[in-house]
Amino acid sequence: MKYGYFDDHAREYVITRPDTPLPWINYLGSEGFFSLISNTCGGYSFYKDAKLRRITRFRYNDVPQDCGGRCFWICDGDSVWSPAFLPAKTPLDLYKCRHGLGYSVFESSKDKVEAELTVTVPKGCDIELQKLTLRNAGGEKKRLTIYAAAEFCLWNAVDDSTNYQRNWNIGEVEIEGSTVYHKTEYRERRNHYAFYSVNAPIAGYDTDRDTFLGKFNGWGEAAAVRERTSFMSRASGWAPIAALRLEAELGPGEEKTYVFALGYVENEEDKKFSSPGIINKDKAHAMLEAFSTAERFDAAVAELREYWSGLLSRFSIRSGDERLDRMVNIWNQYQCMVTFNMSRSASYYESGTGRGMGFRDSCQDLLGFVHLIPERARERIIDIASIQFEDGSTYHQYQPLTKRGNGDIGSGFNDDPLWLVACTCAYIRETGDFSILEEPTPFNNEAGTETPLIEHLRRSLDFTMTHLGPHGLPLIGRADWNDCLNLNCFSKTPGESFQTCSNFESGKAESVFIAGMFVKYGTEYAELAERLGLGGEAEKLRGAVRDMEAAVLRFGWDGEWFRRAYDAFSRPIGSRENDEGKIFIEPQGFCVMAGIGGAEYGRRALASAEEYLGNEFGLELLSPCYSEYREYLGEISSYPPGYKENGSVFCHNNPWVTLAYCKIKDGEGAWRLYTRSAPAFIEDRSEIHRTEPYCYSQTIAGRMAQNYGEAKNSWLTGTAAWSFAAVSRGILGIRPEYDGLTVDPCIPACIEGFKVSRLFRGTRYEITVRRGNDKGLTVNGTRVEGNTIPMTDAPVCMAELVI
Ligand code: BGC
Ligand code: NOJ
Numbered sequence: 001m002k003y004g005y006f007d008d009h010a011r012e013y014v015i016t017r018p019d020t021p022l023p024w025i026n027y028l029g030s031e032g033f034f035s036l037i038s039n040t041c042g043g044y045s046f047y048k049d050a051k052l053r054r055i056t057r058f059r060y061n062d063v064p065q066d067c068g069g070r071c072f073w074i075c076d077g078d079s080v081w082s083p084a085f086l087p088a089k090t091p092l093d094l095y096k097c098r099h100g101l102g103y104s105v106f107e108s109s110k111d112k113v114e115a116e117l118t119v120t121v122p123k124g125c126d127i128e129l130q131k132l133t134l135r136n137a138g139g140e141k142k143r144l145t146i147y148a149a150a151e152f153c154l155w156n157a158v159d160d161s162t163n164y165q166r167n168w169n170i171g172e173v174e175i176e177g178s179t180v181y182h183k184t185e186y187r188e189r190r191n192h193y194a195f196y197s198v199n200a201p202i203a204g205y206d207t208d209r210d211t212f213l214g215k216f217n218g219w220g221e222a223a224a225v226r227e228r229t230s231f232m233s234r235a236s237g238w239a240p241i242a243a244l245r246l247e248a249e250l251g252p253g254e255e256k257t258y259v260f261a262l263g264y265v266e267n268e269e270d271k272k273f274s275s276p277g278i279i280n281k282d283k284a285h286a287m288l289e290a291f292s293t294a295e296r297f298d299a300a301v302a303e304l305r306e307y308w309s310g311l312l313s314r315f316s317i318r319s320g321d322e323r324l325d326r327m328v329n330i331w332n333q334y335q336c337m338v339t340f341n342m343s344r345s346a347s348y349y350e351s352g353t354g355r356g357m358g359f360r361d362s363c364q365d366l367l368g369f370v371h372l373i374p375e376r377a378r379e380r381i382i383d384i385a386s387i388q389f390e391d392g393s394t395y396h397q398y399q400p401l402t403k404r405g406n407g408d409i410g411s412g413f414n415d416d417p418l419w420l421v422a423c424t425c426a427y428i429r430e431t432g433d434f435s436i437l438e439e440p441t442p443f444n445n446e447a448g449t450e451t452p453l454i455e456h457l458r459r460s461l462d463f464t465m466t467h468l469g470p471h472g473l474p475l476i477g478r479a480d481w482n483d484c485l486n487l488n489c490f491s492k493t494p495g496e497s498f499q500t501c502s503n504f505e506s507g508k509a510e511s512v513f514i515a516g517m518f519v520k521y522g523t524e525y526a527e528l529a530e531r532l533g534l535g536g537e538a539e540k541l542r543g544a545v546r547d548m549e550a551a552v553l554r555f556g557w558d559g560e561w562f563r564r565a566y567d568a569f570s571r572p573i574g575s576r577e578n579d580e581g582k583i584f585i586e587p588q589g590f591c592v593m594a595g596i597g598g599a600e601y602g603r604r605a606l607a608s609a610e611e612y613l614g615n616e617f618g619l620e621l622l623s624p625c626y627s628e629y630r631e632y633l634g635e636i637s638s639y640p641p642g643y644k645e646n647g648s649v650f651c652h653n654n655p656w657v658t659l660a661y662c663k664i665k666d667g668e669g670a671w672r673l674y675t676r677s678a679p680a681f682i683e684d685r686s687e688i689h690r691t692e693p694y695c696y697s698q699t700i701a702g703r704m705a706q707n708y709g710e711a712k713n714s715w716l717t718g719t720a721a722w723s724f725a726a727v728s729r730g731i732l733g734i735r736p737e738y739d740g741l742t743v744d745p746c747i748p749a750c751i752e753g754f755k756v757s758r759l760f761r762g763t764r765y766e767i768t769v770r771r772g773n774d775k776g777l778t779v780n781g782t783r784v785e786g787n788t789i790p791m792t793d794a795p796v797c798m799a800e801l802v803i
Contacts, residue, residue, distance in 0.1 A: 001684065001685070001686060001687040002683055002684055002686055002693070003015055003016065003017055003020045003021075003024075003686050003693075004016045004017075004097075004693075006322075006326050006680065006683070006694070007098070008322065008325070008326050008329075008330065010098070010100065011100060011101055011308070011312075011330050012098040012099060012100040012105075013098070013099050013331075013692075013693070013694040014096055014097070014098045015039045015096065015097040015098075015099070016095070016096060017095060018039065018040050018084075018085035018086070018092075018095055018097075020039055020686075021686065021687060021690035021691075022348070022690050022691060023038035023039060023040065023042055023065065023066045023348055024038065024039045024097075024099070024691075024692045025037060025038045025039070025042075025043060025099075025347070025348055025692070025714075025715070026038075026099040026100075026103075026104045027102075027338045027341070027342070027715075028102055028103065028104070028119065028120055028121040028128060029102070029121035029128075029341070030102065030121075030123065030307075030337070030341060031123070031124070031126075032047055032048050032126050032264075033045065033046075033047055033121050033125070033126040033127060033128065033264055034046055034047075034048075034050075034121070034341065034342070034346070035119075035121055035128050036058075036346060036347070036348070037069070037070070037104050037119055038066055038069065038348070039084070039097040039099070039104075040066060040069075040084050040085045040086040040097075041069050041070040041071070041072070041082070041083075041084035041085075041086060041106065041117075041119070042058070042066035042067065042068070042069035042070075042086065043058065043066075043069045043070070044056045044057065044058035044069065044153070045128055045262060045264075046157075046346065046352065047126060047192075047264045048400065048401060049345075049399075049400055049401045050157065050342075050345045050346035050351075050352025050353070051156065051157050051158060051345075051352055051353045052155070052156055052157075052401060053155060053192070053264075054153040054155060054156070054157035054160065054352070055152065055153060055182075055194050055262065055264055056069070056150050056151060056152060056153055056262070057151045057152065057153040057160070057239075058153075059161075060348075060351050064218075066086065067086060067087055067218060067219050067220070068087065068151055068218075068219045069086075070084070070119065070130065070148075070150065071086075071087050071147070071148065071149040071150070071219055071222075071243075072084065072117065072132065072146070072147065072148050072149075073087075073088055073146070073147040073148075073222070073225045074110070074113065074115065074134065074144055074145075074146055075144065075145040075146070075147075075225065075228055076110070076111055076113055076142060076143075076144055077111075079110065079111060080225060080226075081108075081110045083106050083108045083115035083116075083117045083132070084097065084106040084108070084117065085108070086219075086220070087218070087219035087220040087222075088220060089220050090110065092108045092109065092110050093108075093109045093110050093111070094107065094108055094109040094114075095107075095108050096108070099694070101304075101305075101308040101312075101330070101334055102120060102121065102304045102307075102308060103118060103119065103120035103301060103304065104118070104119050104120075105117070105118045105119075106118075106119075109137065111138075112136065112137045112138030112142075113134060113135070113136060113137065113138075113142060113144065113250075114134070114135040114137050115132065115133070115134055115135075116131075116132070116133045116135075117130060117131070117132045117133075118130070118131045118297075118301065119131075120300065120301055120304060122291070122300035122301075122303065122304060123300070123303055123304060123307055125263075125287060125290065125291075125300075126263060126264040126265070126287075127261050127262065127263040127264070127287055127291065128261070128262040128263075129259060129260070129261050129291055129297055129300065130148070130259070130260040130261070130262075131257060131258070131259050131260075131294060131297045131298075132146075132148075132257065132258045132259075132260065133255055133256070133257040133258075133294075134146070134248065134250065134255060134256050134257075135250070135253075135254070135255035136250035136251065136252055136253060136254050136255070137253075138252060139252050140252065141249065141250070141251050141252070142249070142250045143247075143248075143249050144247070144248045144249075144250065145203075145228050145245065145246070145247055145248075146245070146246040146247075146248060146258075147222075147224070147225050147243060147244065147245050147246075148196075148198065148243070148244050148246075148260050149206075149212070149219075149222075149241055149242065149243035149244070150196045150241065150242050150262055151209060151239060151240075151241045152171075152182040152184065152194060152239075152240045152241065152242070154167045154170060154171065154184050154185070155184070155185065155190070157351075157352060157353050158353045168237055168238055169237045170184050170185055170237065171184050171235050171236070171237050171238055171239065171240040172184050172185075172186070172187075172235065172236070172240070173207045173234065173235045173240050173242075174278065174279060175205060175207065175234070176281065177201075177202075178197055178198050178199070178200065178201060178202045178244065179195050179196070179197035179284070179288070180195060180196050180197070180205060180207050180241075180242035180244070181193055181194075181195045181279055181281065181284070182194040182195065182196075182240055182242070183279050184240060186272075186279055187277065191266055191267045191268070191269060191272055192264065192265060192266045192267070193264075193265055193267075193279055193284075194262065194263065194264050194265070195242075195261075195262070195263050195265070195281075195284050196242035196244070196260070196261070196262050196263075197244075197260065197261050197263075197284075197288055198244050198246065198258050198259065198260045198261070199258060199259045199260075199261075199288070199291075199292050199293065200246060200258050202244045202245055202246055203230070203245045203246060203247045204229065204230025204232060204245040205230055205232060205242070205243060205244055205245065206224055206230050206231050206232065206233045206241065206243040207233055207234055207235040207240055207241055207242060207243070208231075208233035208234065208235040208236070208238060208239070208240070208241070209235075209238065209239035209240070209241045210238060210239065211224075211231050211233035212224045212231065212233065212241060212243045214226075222243075224243065224245070229245075230243070230245045244260075246258065257294040259291055259292070259293070259294060259296075259297050261287070261288060261291060263284055263287050263288070265283045265284050265287070267279075267280055267283065308334075311333070311337070311372050311373075312329060312330065312333055312334075313757065313759065314371055314372055314758070314759040315328070315329075315333065315371060315728060315734075315756070315757075315758050315759070316328070316329045316756070316757050317329060317732065317754050317755065317756050317757075318754060318755045319751055319754040319755075320751070320752060320754070321750075321751065323675075323678070323680040323681050323683075324678075324680075324727075324751075326680050327678050327679070327680050327681075327723075327727065328724075328727055328728065328732075331679065331680065331694045331695060332368075332696075332720060332723055332724045332727070333368075333372065333724065334695075335368075335695045335696060335715065335720035336365070336368030336369045336372065336720045336721055336724055337369060337372060337373075338695075338715060338716070338720070339365045339368065339369075339715075339716060339717070339718075339720050339721065340365055340366075340368075340369040340372075340373070340376070340380075342715075342716055343355075343356075343357045343358065343361060343362060343365065343400070343716070344357075344358060344361055344716045345357075345400075345716070346716075347713070347714065347715045347716045348714070348715075349698075349712065349713040349714070349715075349716075350713075350716050355397060356397040356398050356399040356400065356406050357384075357397060357398050357399070357400055358396065358397050359384060359387065359394050359395065359396055359397065359398075359413075359416045359419065359420075360396075360413065360415060360416050360419045360481065361718060362380060362384050363384060363419035363420055363422060363423040364419060364422070364423070364718045364721050364722065365718065365720070365721050366380060366381070366423040366426065366427065366721070367422070367423060367426050367721045367722065367724075367725050368720055368721025368722070368723075368724045368725065369721070370423075370426055370427050370430045370431075371430055371736070371759075371760075374427070374430060374431045374433075377423075377427055377430075378427065378431075378433065378436055381420075381423060381424055381427055381436065381453070382436075382439055382441055382453065383398070383403050384398075384420065384423075385420055385441045385453055385456045386403070386441055386442050386443075386444075386445050387403075387404070387405040387444065387445065388417065388420070388443055388444070388456055388459070388460070389411065389443055389444055390443045390444075390449070390459070391459065391463060392417050392456075392459030392460050392461075392462050392463030393411050393412070393414075393416070393417060393463055394411055394416050394417055394420075395407075395409075395410065395411055395444075396409045396410065396411060396412075396413050396416060396499075397409050403445070404445055405444060405445070408500070409499055409500055410500065412477040412478040413477055413478050413479055413480065413483070414463075414464070414467060414474060414475055414476055414477035414478075414480060414511065414514055415480035415481050415511070415513070415514050415517060417459070417460030417461075417463045417464065418460055418461070418464060418514065418517045418518060418521050419517075420456060420457060420460050421457050421460050421461065421521040421522075421524065421525050422517075422520075422521050422524070424436065424437075424453065424457060425521070425524045425525065425528055426736075428528070428738070429735075429736040429737055429738055430736045430760075430761075431761065432738070432761050432791075434531075434532070436453055437452060437453050437454040437457075437532070438452045438453070438454070439452065439453045440452060441453045441456055443456075454532075457525060458537075461518070461521075461522055461525060461541065461544075464514065464518050464522075465518075465544050468510075469508050469509070469510035469566065469570075470508060470510070470566070470570055471510055471551060471554075471555040471556075471566060471570070472547065472548075472550075472551035472555070473510035473511065473512060473514075473515050473548075473551050473552070473555060473556065473566065474510060474511050474514035474515055474518060475507070475508065475509065475510055475511070476488070476509045476510060476511040476514065476565060478499065479498075479499075479634075480511045480513050480514050481513060481586060481653075482513070482584075482586060482621075482636065482645055483498075483499060483635070483645070484498065484634060484635035484636040484638075484639070484644070484645035484646075485564070485565065485573075485633065485634060485635075485636050485645070486498045486501075486633070486634025486635055486636075487509030487565060487567045487568055487573070487632065487633065487634065488504045488506065488507050488508075488509050488568050489501055489504070489634045490568075490631045490632065490634075491631065491634065492631065498634050498635035498638075506568040506569070507568075508566075508568055508570065509565060509566060509567050509568045510565060510566040510570075511564075511565050512552060512556040512562055512563050512564055512565055512574075512587045512591065513564065513565070513586045513587050513590055515548050515551065515552045515556060515591070516552070516562075516586075516587055516589075516590030516591040516593070516594045516596065517590055517594075518544075518545065518548050519545050519548050519549055519552070519591070519594035519595070519596055520590065520593055520594035520595075522541050522542075522544060522545040522548070523542070523545055523594070525541060526538040526539075526541045526542050526545065527738075529541065531738060549596050549597075552591060552596050552597075553596065553597055553601075556587065556591070557597065557601065558572070558574070558575045558576060558583075559576065560576070560604055560605075560608045561574075561583050561587075561588055561604070561605045561608040561609065562574075562587035562588055562591045562596075562601075562605055563575050563587065564581075564583075564584035564586065564587055564622075567632050567633070568632060569632070573633070574587065574622070580624045580625065580626050580627060581622050581623075581624070581625075581626055581633070581636075582612070582622075582623065582624065583608060583609070583612045583613065583622065583623055584621065584622045585609060585613055585619050585620070585621050585622065585650075585653050585654075585656075585657065586621075586653055586656070587605075588605045588606060588608070588609040588657060588660065589653055589654075589656025589657045589659070589660050590656055590660075591605065592605055592606060592657075592660035592663055592664065593656060593659050593660050593663055595663060599663075599664045599665070602660060602663060602664040603664055603666075605660075606657065606660060606661060606664070606666070606669060609657060610669075615649065615702060615703050615708075616676065616709075617649045617676055617677055617682070617689075617700045617709055618649035618651065618654045618673065618676045618677040618700065619649060619653075619654055619657055619673065620642075620647045620648060620649055620650075620702040620703070621645055621646070621647055621648060621649070621650040621653065621702075622636075622645075622646070622647050623647060624641075624647075624704075625641035625642055625646050625647035625702065625704045626641065626646055626647075627641055640705065641702075641704035641705065642701050642702035642703060642704035642705025642706075642708065643699070643701055643702075643705055644699055647702040647704055647705075648699040648700055648701050648702045648705065649677060649699065649700040649701075649702060650698065650699050651677055651696050651697060651698060651699065651700065651717060651719040651723075652698065652717055652718045652719045652722060653722075654673060654676075654677055654719075654723075655674075655719070655722035655723045655725060655726035655727075655730075656722065656726075657673055658670045658673045658674050658726040658727075658730055658731070659725065659726050659729070659730045661673065661730075661746070662726075662730035662731065662733070662746040665746060666746070667731070667745075667746040667747050667748045667749075668748045668749070670726075670730060670731050670746055670748075671731065671747070671748035671750070671751075672748075674723075674726060674727060674731060677696070677700065678696075678723065678727075679692070679693045679694055679695060679696060680693065680694070685709070688709040688710065689709060689710065689711050690710050690711055691711040691712065691714035692714050692715075695714055695715050695720070696714070696715075696717055696719040696720055696723060697711035697712060697713055697714040697715075697717065697719070698712065698713035698714075698716075698717040698719065699711065699712050699713055700712075730746060731745065731746055731747060732745055732747070732754065732756060732769075733745035733746055733747075734756055734758055734767070736760060737788055739788060739790065739791060740788045740789050740790045740791045741758065741760050741765055741788065741789045742787050742788045742789075743767055743769065743777065743787055743788075743789065743799065743801045744787045745769050745801070745803065747769075747803075752770070752771060753768070753769045753770035753771055753803075754768075754769050755767065755768050755769075756769070761791070762793075762795075763792055763793070763794060763795060763796065763797050764795060764796045764797070765789065765796075765797050765798075765799060766796065766797070766798050766799070767789075767798075767799045767800070767801070768799070768800045768801070769800075769801045769802075769803060770800070770801075770802055770803070771802070771803055772802040772803075773802075774802050775802045775803060776801075776802060777789070777799065777800070777801050778799065778800045778801075778802075779797065779798070779799045780797060780798055780799075781798075787801070
């Protein structure tokens with residue numbers, strides 16, 4: 001069952017009913033100011049850091065769900081309705097939510113009044129704009145009372161929801177014309193404020209939440225709205241809000257447009273006040289002026305569309321399969337940009353108060369956005385490498401505001417360093433910018449420790465080579481990619497974090513997965529070193545890679561598939577010797593991608609993965625699921641069977657297997673797996689899948705779960721980047737290489753051929769892939785050996801590959 005449809009031409013997903021199985025959200029903003037917005041206008045805004053600069057409130061785990069985001073009410077006679085359905089909950093005659101790239105539009109109507117509400121964050125300005133157009137579609141004059149409200153968060157989202165003895169005292173506002181200023185704490189250490197405004201004279205306001213709502217009421221029953229009045233309340237402590245009231249008269253056919261604005265401003269120290277205690281509002285005035293008319297709003301939306309057209313034109317395909325095209329051309333790339341902006345911080349599942357930027361997460365995300373924003377990818381790589389320690393190990397996370405390593409979670413995730421090699425090589429292949437390797441980069445952000453970035457890569461690889469266990473396989477440390485496989489942890493204390501507990505008993509547990517990574521990325525580094533004329537270094541590394549391959553084939557192969565690990569007692573994990581958790585997905589994906597054992601081992605490993613892990617939504621992480629908690633395994637066995645790391649389809653690692661299929665040239669296998677979890681391909685099962693059909697989720701409950709097929713944790717997942725890598729580099733086979741763009745598709749029989757338009761190092765490549773007898777690559781009309789289009793300076797390059 002579907003709850004909407006894709007409008008590919010507009011690059012929108014159109015939701016046709018408010019009661020989606022879960023809130024279906026969108027992201028607004030691409031620089032400093034960000035907003036989450038659901039299909040009923042829920043969500044919140046923040047400036048740069050979802051924990052430290054939260055602008056509006058949101059209550060995770062609230063009842064009812066998703067209330068109190070952006071609140072609009074239209075009072076028409078006795079009826080009160082909301083253009084996005086919530087908070088009024090009045091059934092609408094028409095409801096549509098169109099989530100587009102950086103904006104969302106709500107179209108609704110009730111009793112012959114039509115509303116169109118467009119919400120966006122324009123480029124270059126720290127403001128959320130909400131344009132509301134009301135039209136009288138009837139034959140009678142309409143007298144409408146309109147309310148719009150926002151509830152301010154007292155800046156630090158954690159403090160805001162915990163430290164009530166203090167924060168029920170600090171709320172303060174200023175009111176000027178149609179603008180409410182949220183000036184809480186502005187008088188002391190802060191130089192920033194927020195505001196909510198509308199570009200028309202207001203008939204009244206409220207700024208104290210409890211006065212506006214009235215006793216015992218939620219947002220759906222606000223007293224002021226019910227009484228069609230404003231109490232003109234002035235917040236003093238408690239919960240400051242901005243509730244604006246407008247009165248409008250619309251003759252038949254007449255329409256009126258308002259632009260509401262929620263803005264954030266920082267003032268210079270010496271320009272904080274316009275008079276004692278009064279905020280200097282110059283910047284807010286200028287921002288409001290810049291978007292004071294519907295035309296200016298429309299121009300901002302047009303600019304945003306241009307921006308997205310520019311970004312997405314860097315890679316687009318025409319394949320004849322509209323679901324594939326919409327994933328590749330629009331939604332998968334859009335999600336990659338969202339993960340670039342948000343990392344794992346703010347979604348409807350990530351509270352914005354927990355995790356900083358993950359080392360491994362950020363490195364992997366980069367694989368999905370490097371072709372879109374190469375300059376920012378460069379900066380990101382340096383930020384990430386700067387939290388590495390001199391021995392090659394690294395902090396697991398850093399804070400986006402300070403860019404410092406996060407001491408609370410510390411280090412010890414032994415896969416982390418290798419991801420730096422992965423993303424740096426990908427960056428150079430995309431851009432040809434070898435100079436990044438020379439960039440002075442500190443260790444642990446300490447001034448004076450700067451060394452060229454390439455030294456960081458060396459230390460990453462060295463770290464793996466110098467931390468091998470009894471089988472010659474890499475030591476796992478706290479955990480590898482699978483944060484929940486905590487083989488050295490032995491946690492017995494309820495509530496203790498598996499990520500930070502210190503109970504290392506032997507420290508000798510080993511990871512076959514990291515071994516696969518080392519073979520893959522060690523080889524990539526060796527190729528890079530050869531290009532740089534570092535032959536000796538390359539040779540040494542190739543030797544270490546060969547040893548690692550041998551160790552995997554000797555101790556990491558279980559007969560039918562790759563093992564997962566060795567535990568702290570050197571017993572195999574992910575082996576037929578185990579009673580549960582006999583086979584894991586991660587090493588099948590990575591070891592086959594790395595080419596360990598060649599196509600022969602690859603075919604067997606992938607056939608086993610399909611046989612034991614396959615369900616209709618993809619491949620489960622492991623099988624059989626752990627049915628009880630086992631101390632020597634850690635968090636993985638703390639989840640009920642079929643959920644999360646304990647045997648769900650953990651979407652992130654499915655594209656590894658898709659790429660593994662491509663590695664062994666099995667186009668049917670790659671396609672079968674890709675299409676099983678790609679959101680657009682399972683749109684018609686939305687009532688089971690439940691999360692948004694236009695983005696990937698982290699996890700889809702496995703066969704052992706009660707709610708088999710139900711997805712969770714949408715948006716902020718490495719699945720976005722890896723899925724894009726799998727489809728673009730694997731299935732379509734468009735791969736940036738040092739010497740040019742390679743075209744090496746691995747497509748199923750059902751795809752006849754396709755066309756790609758790809759911007760690569762300043763040249764636009766127009767590539768056609770088709771089936772035929774005259775096999776081979778032709779570039780600008782000339783036959784070329786092999787599969788790589790040689791580098792060119794020309795603005796456009798035409799290529800055709802016949803397969
Ligand atoms: C989750 C993992 C996550 C880890 C670290 C665990 O509870 O299951 O998916 O990586 O927390 O945040
Ligand atoms: C989510 C985390 O963000 C990621 O770093 C980890 O690899 C996966 N969970 C698997 O545990």
